Amino acid sequence: MKRVLALMLALLMLCTLVACKDEQNEDDETGVDMTVENNEKVYTAEGEFNDRFTYEYIRGDEVAIVGFESADVQHAITIPSVIDDRPVTKIEDRAFYHMTNLTGVTIPEGVTDIGDQAFAKCNVLTIVSLPSTLTAIGEAAFAYCAALDGIVIPATVTDIGGSLFVGCAKLSSIALPEAVKAVGEYMFMNCVSLRTVTWSTQLEEIGQHAFSGCTALTVTFPATVKTIGDYAFAGCTNVAAPTLPEATIGTNAFYKPAV
Numbered sequence: 001m002k003r004v005l006a007l008m009l010a011l012l013m014l015c016t017l018v019a020c021k022d023e024q025n026e027d028d029e030t031g032v033d034m035t036v037e038n039n040e041k042v043y044t045a046e047g048e049f050n051d052r053f054t055y056e057y058i059r060g061d062e063v064a065i066v067g068f069e070s071a072d073v074q075h076a077i078t079i080p081s082v083i084d085d086r087p088v089t090k091i092e093d094r095a096f097y098h099m100t101n102l103t104g105v106t107i108p109e110g111v112t113d114i115g116d117q118a119f120a121k122c123n124v125l126t127i128v129s130l131p132s133t134l135t136a137i138g139e140a141a142f143a144y145c146a147a148l149d150g151i152v153i154p155a156t157v158t159d160i161g162g163s164l165f166v167g168c169a170k171l172s173s174i175a176l177p178e179a180v181k182a183v184g185e186y187m188f189m190n191c192v193s194l195r196t197v198t199w200s201t202q203l204e205e206i207g208q209h210a211f212s213g214c215t216a217l218t219v220t221f222p223a224t225v226k227t228i229g230d231y232a233f234a235g236c237t238n239v240a241a242p243t244l245p246e247a248t249i250g251t252n253a254f255y256k257p258a259v
Contacts (some may be wrong), residue, residue: 004136006147006203009087012136017055018117019112020091020188021123023210028154028245030150032210034102035052035190038058040054040055040066040067041055041056041183042054042055042082044085045077045078045080045082048058048068049070049071049073049075049077049125049238050071051068051069051070051077052067052068052069052070053065053067053068053080053083053196054066054068054080055083055088055185055237057086058090058206058220059076059223060088061086061087062086062087062088062090063082063083063086063087063088063089063090063094064088064089064091064092065079065088065090065091065092065246066092066095067095068095068096068099070099071101072101072102073101074077074101074102074103075101075102075107076101076103076104076105076106076127076228077102077104077105078105078106078108078239079091079106079107079108079111080108080112080132081108086224087110088108088110088111089110089111089112089113090111090112090113090114090115091111091113091114091115091118092103092115092118093108093115093116093117093118093128093138093239094115094117094120095115095118095124096118096119096122097117097119097120097121097122098120098121098122099119099122099124099125100122100124101124101126101186102122103117103127103128103215104125104127104128104129105124105125105127105128105129106128106129107128107130108130109131109132109133110131110133111129111133111134112133112134112136113134113136113138114134114136114137114138114141115138115141115142115143116138116139116140116161116181117138117139117140117141117143118138118141119141119145120140120141120142120144120145121144121145122142123144123145123146123147124147125142125145126145126147126148126149126150126170127149127150127151128142128148128150128151128242130151130152130153130154130155131154132154133154133155133156134154134156135156135157135158135159135161136157136158136159136160137153137157137161137164138161139148139161139162139163139164139184140161140162140163140164140166141161141164142164142165142168143163143164143165143166143167144166144167144168145165145167145168145170146167146169146170146258147167147170148168148170148171149170149171149172149175149193150172151173152175153175153176154177154218155177155178155179156177156189157177157179157180158177158179158180160184160187161184162184162186162187162207162250163184163185163187163189164187164188165187165188165211166187166188166189166190166191167189167190167191168188168191169191169192170193171188171191171193171194172193172194172195173194173195173196173197173198174188174194174196174197174198175197176197176198176199176200176203177199177200178200178201178202179200179206180200180202180203181200181202181203181205182203182204182205182206182207183203183205183206183207183209183211184207184210185202185207185209185210185212186207186208186209186210186212187207187210187211188211188214189209189210189211189213189214190212190213190214191210191213191214191217192213192214192215192216192218193213193216194211194216195217195218195219196218196219197211197219197229198245199219199221200222201222201223201224202224202226203225204224204225204227205226205227205228205229206225206227206228206229206232207229207232208225208229208230208231208232208250209229209230209231209232210229210232210233211230211232211233211236211239212232212233212234212235212236212238213214213234213235213236214233214236215235215236215237215238216238217233217236217238217239218238219239221242221244222245225242225244225247225248226236226246226247226248227248227250227252228248228249228250228253229250229256230248230250230251230252231251231252231253232250232253232254233253233254234252234253234254234255234256235255235256235257236254236256237256239254240254241253241254
């Protein structure tokens, strides 16, 4: 009987210690609150598809979209320009990653930044409307959007990440903003329908593999180009090496496989 009572007493003490620990789990030994606050909020748009935008406050009085949920029905969306009386100014990294129900996206005026892989692998996305306030588009932001063909990069954009349109098999033409001096690595790799590129008159660099696999492409190079990276136009059967005496041309930049 004494052993039973001792065991019960030990269990009672253990439960008391656990309870005390739970009461103190928001503070460390110094009394500092260690709880991680989740700042994400949800905005539900009007309409039949129950579109839900996850967002957070940035820079005090601005909003960044960080995620998205919706019905499985394919449809186009318009990202809200104002939430909680604060302007939406940023689309965060991977915010719409692999959303297979999006056919079109309108990004509102006021947005200045689109993050890395923000819309990557949205494989039924056909058209994107970008705002005139946009200045930066992150790495692989539209990578592997296999149906994408309708997109115009605003003249205000000065910063474009690499791999931006890699694997966009339907993209047929693109114009680079005047301020863009470099085409990043892998930017248009395997864009097999890409036929025309309107260069910036300030273009200086074309990164490695930038247009590799663009089998339909034809281009005329601006005299401002100083560097063409390795395999930049590999597999582009309609593109010949340019005569640019001062340019550095990388290994197999214009490689064409044997027929």
